Amino acid sequence: MVSLADYSPEVRDEVKLVREQVATLHAQLTRWNLVVWTAGNVSQRLRSADLMVIKPSGVRYEHLTPGSMVVTDLDGNVVDGAEAPSSDTLSHAYIYRHMPEVYGVVHTHSTYATAWAATGRDIPCVLTMMGDEFGGPVPVGPFELIGSEAIGKGVVDTLKDHPGCPAVLMRNHGPFTVGADAEAAVKAAAMTEEVAHTVWAAEQIGTPKPIDPADIAKLNDRYQHVYGQH
């Protein structure tokens, strides 16, 4: 069995840093009310080796530490860690293998996004915030059972039809989000829940108005390339 001792000091240094980052980011899941009990996970892929760091399965967020984070290869084989990795490890690994631009993956069961997932409806792009973050609707992916890479394949296949979108609502299950790092994927999870809630509220009031696709593209381009500090 391969262990961290088989990797260079540079890789081991990055593992230490990413363990700290991923452990800290799990607190953002509870901060933004995206999870109940242990129903969510965060991972980040390393830049220096084909490894990833993911949460141990079923461990409460207040008990998570950098040292409890599990290191696996991109086939889900444990390389370092005392506890079993997340239920979704094979799916996170599949996403990393098939989306080379992705270095962060998050899964939650946040209430409003999961309610949309239960209906099988895409969240329509009726908010400027959706143009900004998603560049269109938040799509629904196929129903898949948990524990294999099937969910990961469903996420990848769905996002092929939604280039640039960082979120998929896996039907009857909940949101999976991706990003250039774990923090970006956590942000996408928080924004997914926010727009799921707002669009649901809009549908209680009346019929949300669609945004012209050309304007959605302009919103997304500005937000992705101009917004914030550069």
Ligand SMILES: O=C(CO)[C@@H](O)[C@@H](O)COP(=O)(O)O
């Ligand atoms: O969605 C599910 C189970 O339905 C899991 O991803 C969720 O409970 C989190 O599991 P882990 O604690 O990451 O193994």
